[in-house]
Amino acid sequence: ETGVTQSPTHLIKTRGQQVTLRCSSQSGHNTVSWYQQALGQGPQFIFQYYREEENGRGNFPPRFSGLQFPNYSSELNVNALELDDSALYLCASSLVTTANTEAFFGQGTRLTVV
Amino acid sequence: QKEVEQNSGPLSVPEGAIASLNCTYSDRGSQSFFWYRQYSGKSPELIMFIYSNGDKEDGRFTAQLNKASQYVSLLIRDSQPSDSATYLCVSRALTFGSGTRLQVQP
Numbered sequence A: 001e002t003g004v005t006q007s008p009t010h011l012i013k014t015r016g017q018q019v020t021l022r023c024s025s026q027s028g029h030n031t032v033s034w035y036q037q038a039l040g041q042g043p044q045f046i047f048q049y050y051r052e053e054e055n056g057r058g059n060f061p062p063r064f065s066g067l068q069f070p071n072y073s074s075e076l077n078v079n080a081l082e083l084d085d086s087a088l089y090l091c092a093s094s095l096v097t098t099a100n101t102e103a104f105f106g107q108g109t110r111l112t113v114v
Numbered sequence B: 001q002k003e004v005e006q007n008s009g010p011l012s013v014p015e016g017a018i019a020s021l022n023c024t025y026s027d028r029g030s031q032s033f034f035w036y037r038q039y040s041g042k043s044p045e046l047i048m049f050i051y052s053n054g055d056k057e058d059g060r061f062t063a064q065l066n067k068a069s070q071y072v073s074l075l076i077r078d079s080q081p082s083d084s085a086t087y088l089c090v091s092r093a094l095t096f097g098s099g100t101r102l103q104v105q106p
Helices: none
Strands: A005-007 A010-013 A019-024 A031-037 A044-050 A053-057 A064-068 A074-078 A087-094 A103-105 A109-113 B004-006 B011-014 B019-025 B033-038 B045-050 B054-058 B061-066 B071-076 B085-091 B100-105
Touching (some): B011 B019, B019 B033, B033 B071, B071 B085
Antiparallel strands (some): A005 A019, A064 A074, A087 A109, B004 B019, B019 B071, B033 B045, B061 B071
């Protein structure tokens, strides 16, 4: 158990719909990162939030947006879903230090767009 | 060039052998690296991190970092079938390689 929980675990949506995925960070962690992992690929960085502010973004269109709340939990929102958005979405929480940044992952949300 | 590169594999080794997983990186400013293991359908789990040149050992696992050559590796001694998974190399910036799939043959 990493202390990072994601909900829901599985989700089926129709093309064009909107979806919200949720993540509760590990206690004491101030940073959350979201990743998209297609089958057979490594996780692709979507964006990161640090103390409620976006702190970096990968090569994803604006229809991927996020929020981090004062309790450091987070949401990933995807608008106008496309078939290629079908993937495992991973949330990772971490405590950024000067030495290293270990990230602990939730179990992921499997999104299927039909 | 990707920031972190790994051979996708599969790397197949017999049970009891040493598995050697390799990773190269492009950002000379990267100071520390992490190895994650991911079983099929599961989320990645942290195995080791390394931030100094040289070797770091933890049980059957040894991580090696060579900053001059921009090279990171993970050695698994006495490989077990339960080690069969995808191994992901990650830089401090939380940039993932695409992973190497390891198969340990009983």
